[in-house]
Every structure is written in C-alpha cells, then in structure tokens.
Amino acid sequence: MEKIKINNSFKAIAIVLIVFFSINNNSYGQDTDSDIYKNAITFGLTHSVNFTTITGSFPTKNFSNLESKVSVASPRTTFSIGMSIDYHLNKHLSLQLDFLYTYIGAHLLEKTSVYNEIGIIDNNIYYTFATSYFKFPLTLNYYPMPLLYINGGGYFAPLVSNSSYNHWYDNREPIEDIKPFDYGFVAGFGLNLKYVKIGFQYSYGISDFIDNESFNVHHNIFEITARWKFYSDIRNRTNNY
Amino acid sequence: MKTYIFLSITFIIMISLNSCSNKSSDALIPENNPSGYYTYKSSSKYYKENSNNEPISNTSEGFMNINWYQGNSSINISINPFYGYSYYLEGEITETHGDTTLFRLRGQVVSINNKKFTVIGNSGVEVPNLGRQDGYFVQDKKIVYSFKSTDNKSYETTETYTKGDKK
Numbered sequence: 001m002e003k004i005k006i007n008n009s010f011k012a013i014a015i016v017l018i019v020f021f022s023i024n025n026n027s028y029g030q031d032t033d034s035d036i037y038k039n040a041i042t043f044g045l046t047h048s049v050n051f052t053t054i055t056g057s058f059p060t061k062n063f064s065n066l067e068s069k070v071s072v073a074s075p076r077t078t079f080s081i082g083m084s085i086d087y088h089l090n091k092h093l094s095l096q097l098d099f100l101y102t103y104i105g106a107h108l109l110e111k112t113s114v115y116n117e118i119g120i121i122d123n124n125i126y127y128t129f130a131t132s133y134f135k136f137p138l139t140l141n142y143y144p145m146p147l148l149y150i151n152g153g154g155y156f157a158p159l160v161s162n163s164s165y166n167h168w169y170d171n172r173e174p175i176e177d178i179k180p181f182d183y184g185f186v187a188g189f190g191l192n193l194k195y196v197k198i199g200f201q202y203s204y205g206i207s208d209f210i211d212n213e214s215f216n217v218h219h220n221i222f223e224i225t226a227r228w229k230f231y232s233d234i235r236n237r238t239n240n241y
Numbered sequence: 242m243k244t245y246i247f248l249s250i251t252f253i254i255m256i257s258l259n260s261c262s263n264k265s266s267d268a269l270i271p272e273n274n275p276s277g278y279y280t281y282k283s284s285s286k287y288y289k290e291n292s293n294n295e296p297i298s299n300t301s302e303g304f305m306n307i308n309w310y311q312g313n314s315s316i317n318i319s320i321n322p323f324y325g326y327s328y329y330l331e332g333e334i335t336e337t338h339g340d341t342t343l344f345r346l347r348g349q350v351v352s353i354n355n356k357k358f359t360v361i362g363n364s365g366v367e368v369p370n371l372g373r374q375d376g377y378f379v380q381d382k383k384i385v386y387s388f389k390s391t392d393n394k395s396y397e398t399t400e401t402y403t404k405g406d407k408k
Contacts, residue, residue: 063324064299064300064301064302064324065299065300065301065322065324065325066324066325114324114325114326115285115287115297115299115301115325116301116322116325116326116328116353117283117285117301117320117322117399117401117403118328118351118353118358118360118390118399118401119287119353119356119358119390119391119392119397119399120287120392120397120399121325121326121353121354121356123354
C-alpha cells in the first residue's frame with residue numbers, strides 16, 4: 001500500500017517535470033524578454049517560522065473503567081533553515097528546490113477519564129511530539145507578474161531526530177514506530193522582491209508518519225518564509241542591460 | 242478486717258469492670274477477625290442530581306485489604322482497583338449477629354488526584370432478616386457494602402455497590 005503511494009507520488013512529480021520542460025521548450029523564441037530569465041539561477045539562504053501541527057487520529061485506550069484519548073492541544077512554533085535554488089525556465093516559471101533543516105511537531109493532550117468507584121476522575125497530561133527532518137521541497141513557481149509568485153509541488157524528508165516529552169518533567173523519550181521518511185505536498189504564494197522572496201507556504205504530509213496501525217497521523221505545517229537571493233542571474237542580467 | 246474489706250471491694254470492682262467489658266465486646270467484636278485480603282467486584286452509577294442526563298453505569302474490579310481495630314471497633318478498607326486510583330474508606334462495626342457483622346461507613350472526605358469526594362454509607366445493602374445496612378461481612382467469607390459519594394466541586398454523584406470475597 002505504501003509502495004503504491006510512493007509510486008504514485010513519483011509519477012505525479014515526473015508528470016509535473018515533463019509539463020514544466022514542455023512549457024519551457026514551447027516558450028523559447030516566443031517571449032523575447034525571456035533572455036533575462038532563460039536558465040537563470042537564483043540561490044541563497046532561506047529560513048522560516050513554522051506553525052506545525054498534526055492531523056489525523058491517535059489511538060484510544062478503552063478498558064472497563066478507564067478511557068484515554070489523545071488530541072492536538074496546540075500547534076508548535078518552530079523554524080526551518082537552509083538553502084534555496086531557483087532555476088528559471090522562462091519569465092513566468094521556475095523550478096525551486098529547497099534544502100532545509102526543519103523542526104516540526106505539535107503539542108498534544110492525553111485526556112484520561114477513570115471511572116473510579118468514588119467518582120469520575122479526569123487527568124490531563126500535556127506533552128509534545130518534537131521531530132526534525134532534512135526537507136527537500138521541489139516546487140514549480142509561477143510568476144503572474146515579476147513581483148508575485150504562487151507555487152506548488154512536493155517534498156521528501158528524511159528524519160533526523162524525534163522525541164516525545166512532557167512539559168513539566170524531563171522525560172524525553174523517542175517516538176515509537178516513527179517512520180524514517182516523510183513526504184507530501186507543498187503550496188504557497190508570496191512577494192518576489194529584488195533581494196528576497198517573502199511568502200507563505202503550506203505543507204501536508206501524505207505519509208502517515210508513524211508506522212503503527214492504531215495511528216493515522218500526518219504533518220500539517222504553515223510557514224512564513226524568507227528566501228534571500230545571495231546570487232541572482234536575473235539581477236545581474238538586469239543590471240547589465 | 243480492713244484487709245478483707247479492701248479485698249472485697251477490689252474483687253467487686255474487678256468483676257464489674259470485667260462484666261462491662263464483656264457486654265460491649267459481645268455486641269461489637271466479631272467471632273473471627275475480618276482483617277485480610279479480598280478481591281472485589283463493584284458496580285457504580287454516575288449521575289448529577291437534577292440533571293436530565295441518563296446515569297452512566299460502570300463496573301470495576303480489584304483487591305482490597307481490611308484492617309479491623311478491636312479497640313474502637315473500627316475497620317479500614319483499603320481499595321485498589323486494577324485500573325484507576327487507590328483509596329480507603331473508614332467504617333465502624335455496629336452489630337454482630339452470629340457470623341454476620343454489620344458495619345456503617347462514616348461520613349468522610351476521600352482525596353484522589355487533587356479531587357475531593359464526600360463519601361457516606363447509603364444503606365444500600367439488603368441483609369437477610371436485618372434490613373438495609375451500609376455493609377456487612379460474613380466471617381472469613383465475604384464483605385458487601387454500598388456508599389454514595391459526591392464530587393465536592395462538580396457535585397456529580399456516584400453510587401457504588403461492592404462485593405468482596407476473602408482470599
């Protein structure tokens with residue numbers, strides 16, 4: 001089942017790439033302004049503030065007189081940092097690949113109700129799922145005008161570290177059965193300025209990131225990103241004109 | 242002569258003290274010590290007074306230890322459910338009838354996990370030929386008791402009926 005999902009993702013990425021290159025080939029010679037943009041590369045530092053959460057369902061415990069349910073209490077505010085490369089196909093399209101180190105996760109609440117003979121006793125335990133990944137989002141950026149971009153694509157993310165810990169006690173433990181890879185899709189929009197691209201990006205993990213049938217959990221990430229243009233062919237070419 | 246009088250008075254005092262002591266223990270000291278280890282099953286009903294919601298019912302199992310203190314006829318029941326929180330109840334023996342000993346549960350506040358519950362016996366046990374009681378035990382066999390508890394904050398009420406078998 002997992003293999004089929006991965007195959008479908010690769011197929012989708014392949015189709016997207018073929019479409020990009022077709023568009024790129026078609027655009028040669030049609031757009032005279034594209035000389036500035038054709039095969040232009042931009043790269044630089046990228047960083048973001050992330051509001052990360054988890055969607056899906058967690059296992060519930062249900063004994064004769066004890067019920068326990070886990071839910072997301074609040075998003076986790078984290079950051080990502082890395083490098084970003086933009087390869088321009090033409091004036092309106094570019095392929096963007098990020099190399100990121102990203103912290104994600106969520107704050108969780110385990111609510112336990114014990115039906116004691118004396119009465120119902122509720123107990124709330126707050127804890128955090130904290131994970132970090134190397135994340136490689138590949139997106140197609142569309143520039144309807146030089147100042148604006150919208151993008152969409154997919155990401156692949158190998159796991160770097162993971163832990164589950166309580167807010168009040170120093171009891172860091174690894175998350176059981178976490179998968180070594182995560183993948184999903186990304187989409188966003190933003191402003192394309194001369195030295196920086198500032199935007200909003202959303203990521204959703206298609207992969208259920210815990211390899212246990214009683215879990216069905218997916219990463220859900222909202223990011224405010226800044227992609228600094230340390231080097232830009234477009235900027236250099238514009239200056240030379 | 243003085244010595245005879247002194248001995249007679251001492252004798253009379255000893256006999257009267259002894260008879261008083263026998264009178265009280267005849268009524269309150271069980272034939273066998275109920276102290277010991279029991280397993281239990283209980284059923285509880287959870288509801289809120291004056292609420293339209295249907296009561297929730299649940300059952301529980303575990304083990305309990307009973308300690309009987311002869312000096313003041315009191316019993317302490319330490320209850321340990323298989324799932325959940327342990328607690329203990331205090332009661333006092335009220336009557337003995339053959340191998341059956343009746344007891345009542347004192348009004349008491351039980352604290353579990355920072356929650357406080359007011360617990361009191363609710364005469365919810367029907368004892369053959371002896372009417373409704375908070376609880377009773379049969380020597381070396383079983384204990385049965387019933388109580389009502391109220392959450393001191395939410396005023397949610399629980400009624401529990403427990404049967405334990407001595408091991």
